[in-house]
Amino acid sequence: MTRRRLPEWFVLLLPAIVVIAAVVLIPLVFSLYSSFTPYKLTRPATLWKWVGTYNYEKILSDGKFWAAFGRTVLFLTIVLNLELLLGLGIALMMNKVTWGQRSLRTILMFPMMFSPILVGFQFKFIFNDNIGLVNNVLQSMGYNAALPWLVDGKLAMFSIIFAEVWMSTPVFAILILAGLFAMPRDPLEAAKVDGCTPIQTFRHITLPFLMPFIYIAMTIRSLDVARAYDIVQIMTGGGPARRTELLWTLMSRTGYVDSRMGLANAMGYVSIILSILFTIYFFRKLSAARAQIGMAG
Amino acid sequence: MKKTNLLKVLLASSAIVAAGESATAGMYDGVTIEAKLIGGQQYEGLYGRIAEWEAETGAKVDIISKKSHFEIDKEIKSDMAAGTTSWCVGSNHSSFAPQYEGLYANLNDLVSAETIAEFVQGNINASTVGGELLMLPRAQFDVSVLYYLKSNYEDADKAAAFKAEYGYNLAVPDTWDQVKDQAIFFADPPNFYGTQYAGKDEAIVGRFYEMVVAEGGNYLDENKKPIFNSDAGQRALQWFVDLYEAKAVPAGTTSYVWDDLGQGFASGTVALNLDWPGWAGFFNDPESSKAAGNVGVAVQPMGTVTRTGWSGHHGFSVTNDCANKEAAVSLVNFLTSEESQLAESAGGSLPTRTAVWEANVAAAKAGDDAFRAESLEAFAEGAKFAFAVPPIPEWGETTNIVFPELQAAIVGDKTVKEALDDAAAAVDELMRESGYY
Structure with a gap:
């Protein structure tokens, strides 16, 4: 009599399956379930009350949620593009540096090493209307007014974008720099022989080679920025008057301050759509960019 | 289930007896009280006195969290959701207290009526939610x-x-x-x-x-x-x-x-x-x-x-899940005692005990600190218009x-x-x- 044995591949994968189930699958299923309940942190019994799609209906008809959603898309779009442009510029300049490049690369990564909370506090001080660095500099140059950096709708959005870009541009710079290092020299030399201008070389050779790296950086950062929380929470808390309210400041207030975890989880699931859309878009672009330079799509 | 209830009743009754007396030397030897307290410079003097209570009772206080009340509030809510509420003493506030349904013990059962009567009645009323006394007040109904x-x-x-x-x-x-x-x-x-x-x-x-x-x-x-x-x-x-x-x-x-x-x-x-x-x-x-x-x-x-006259006040509470409520109540009694309040009110905070309040006014009148006398007069007059926020979660x-x-x-x-x-x-x-x- 032979005992029925589990297939070998399954046994080998079992530890990974167990770990993934414990740390990813179970919390995911649990939070999905709780989004169909009126779960309140201070009333644990509410976890077992099923309310169907009530939370989702509430969110879908809530103007404040969609305003935060739209603002997050706007924030994401501006931040990603600015980081790309600055990161590309820095990487191209860094690539030309012949002496002390390693030290420079390390210095470049300093902003990434700070905790986002610290960066938030740093810029909250810099942009403070009364005692902040920027206004003091402006006033010492003769501008006799206190600009409300963290209050005015446009200035507040600018301030949090500035802080986010300051902290995370190095991610783009480093990934693009890696792309520049990996680039074959032959096409560049051939272009030179054929008499291409530097702009033509960049436009038709360098940039297509870099595009896969750019899209990978875009994908990673789009997921990060869509979850932007720490810096915004510290600098403006989503305010004033919801002018800088993003999805995660709204969600965290709903979940932790108002204790409405069920509703907050439902918001989380709706907002995942945003991340999925951006990821699909960038992966398609990535495949196209790879195909263009002759790599497998 | 019944056993737990019986244990609670026993603990509660022993605490009533204990609260009536002052703590005796070494009575809580080996007991560790975990506490989540409000943080800030103005509270450090009070917390500095905890060593005296430890020396007196033999117990040890382990402050597992010290944050602003907004932060403590989030932490307490997470604790309630996770069921990790076995710590004993928590800072509380009249504006937040109604939210923590079932978390804190009714101190009417654990503190003697005589002790409760030593506090300003308005503070005791504002510390009571649904008939349960949820905290012993630390500072007077603040009115700005x-x-x-x-x-x-x-x-x-x-x-x-x-x-x-x-x-x-x-x-x-x-x-x-x-x-x-x-x-x-x-x-x-x-x-x-x-x-x-x-x-x-x-x-x-x-x-x-x-x-x-x-x-x-x-x-x-x-x-x-x-x-x-x-x-x-x-x-x-x-x-x-x-x-x-x-x-x-x-x-x-x-x-x-x-x-x-x-x-x-x-x-x-x-x-x-x-x-x-x-x-x-x-x-x-x-x-x-x-x-x-x-x-x-x-x-x-x-x-x-x-x-x-929007007002609120701080206090200290004891959790229902605390393993040694008797010692926890003793600590809360100590933190809100006449001695603690006399020491604290020297720094400007308003007491919740009638005796300390009277002592302060008398001292200000007799002393040469005109600013202190002017402030106390304004606070006393202002407190007449005090009203709390609606006591709903x-x-x-x-x-x-x-x-x-x-x-x-x-x-x-x-x-x-x-x-x-x-x-x-x-x-x-x-x-x-x-x-x-």
């Missing part, structure tokens, strides 16, 4: 009073200019309309501001709430239906809007909460400041304040109907709905009426969902 820079009222040129512009004599304001006039008159942005106010979170809603009451309105009616969008509510919010539009308050005031306001007045660049009693010492201390020596304290101004959640709307009116995104109507509609929905009507 008006701090002002005295020099503004000693300048003949200013007085004449003010009279010419507004038609009445310049004196320390007694109504909120006068505060508005004077704040606009004194303001010289960005170097000097007429006044300032808390601009976000529960802080601005509390300030708005007391202005609504001062204007003769209320926040909720007896059925818990929002009524703050009444005429009184609109007049109250208009006051905040007018000051902001006139640039009489700092542009960043919508992001300020208590610390920013305290530091602002201490910088000497704000003429009038409605603030809590706990700041008095700080404002008049040359080490911490540029306004020191120039600070006056007056009872808080009135609206068209009454004076403002949803108070905090309503403030999160209301404050962005108040800000929207202040910064000009909405009219006062639109903002209040939108806020009232959202609070109405919350109250319906919560089953009030």
Whole structure:
């Protein structure tokens, strides 16, 4: 009599399956379930009350949620593009540096090493209307007014974008720099022989080679920025008057301050759509960019 | 289940006996009490005294968390959700207490009636939710009073200019309309501001709430239906809007909460400041304040109907899941004892025990500290108008709905009426969902 044995591949994968189930699958299923309940942190019994799609209906008809959603898309779009442009510029300049490049690369990564909370506090001080660095500099140059950096709708959005870009541009710079290092020299030399201008070389050779790296950086950062929380929470808390309210400041207030975890989880699931859309878009672009330079799509 | 109940009854009854007596040496040898306490410089003196209780009882206090109350609040809610509430002593606050349903023990069962009677009755009432005494009060019902820079009222040129512009004599304001006039008159942005106010979170809603009451309105009616969008509510919010539009308050005031306001007045660049009693010492201390020596304290101004008086107070609670409630109650008793309060009130905080309150007033009258005597008089007068926030678990959640709307009116995104109507509609929905009507 032979005992029925589990297939070998399954046994080998079992530890990974167990770990993934414990740390990813179970919390995911649990939070999905709780989004169909009126779960309140201070009333644990509410976890077992099923309310169907009530939370989702509430969110879908809530103007404040969609305003935060739209603002997050706007924030994401501006931040990603600015980081790309600055990161590309820095990487191209860094690539030309012949002496002390390693030290420079390390210095470049300093902003990434700070905790986002610290960066938030740093810029909250810099942009403070009364005692902040920027206004003091402006006033010492003769501008006799206190600009409300963290209050005015446009200035507040600018301030949090500035802080986010300051902290995370190095991610783009480093990934693009890696792309520049990996680039074959032959096409560049051939272009030179054929008499291409530097702009033509960049436009038709360098940039297509870099595009896969750019899209990978875009994908990673789009997921990060869509979850932007720490810096915004510290600098403006989503305010004033919801002018800088993003999805995660709204969600965290709903979940932790108002204790409405069920509703907050439902918001989380709706907002995942945003991340999925951006990821699909960038992966398609990535495949196209790879195909263009002759790599497998 | 029955066993646990029996154990609870035994523990409770032994605690009643214990609370009646003072702690005897070594009575809690080997016991460790885990505590989550409110953090901040003004509490360190009190916590420094915990070593005395440890030496006296043989127990040890392990402070597992020390944060601002807003942070402690989030942590406590997470604990409640996770069921990790076996720590024993927690800082509590009258505005937050109703939310923690089932978390804290009813101290009426654990503390002797004589001890409870030694506290100011109003504090005990405000610490009681649904008939259960949820905390022993640490500090008096704080009511904010008006701090002002005295020099503004000693300048003949200013007085004449003010009279010419507004038609009445310049004196320390007694109504909120006068505060508005004077704040606009004194303001010289960005170097000097007429006044300032808390601009976000529960802080601005509390300030708005007391202005609504001062204007003769209320926040909720007896059925818990929002009524703050009444005429009184609109007049109250208009006051905040007018000051902001006139640039009489700092542009960043919508992001300020208590610390920013305290530091602002201490910088000497704000003429009038409605603030809590706990700041008095700080404002008049040359080490911490540029306004020191120039600070006056007056009872808080009135609206068209009454004076403002939003109040709340801190206290200490014992969890239901605490393994050694007897020792925990002993610690709470110690933290709110007459000795602790005498020591604390020397730093400016107001006591909750009648005996300490009387001792303070007597000492101030007999002493040569005119500022202290002036402050205490203002605090005592101000406390007569005290009223707490509605004791419902949803108070905090309503403030999160209301404050962005108040800000929207202040910064000009909405009219006062639109903002209040939108806020009232959202609070109405919350109250319906919560089953009030």
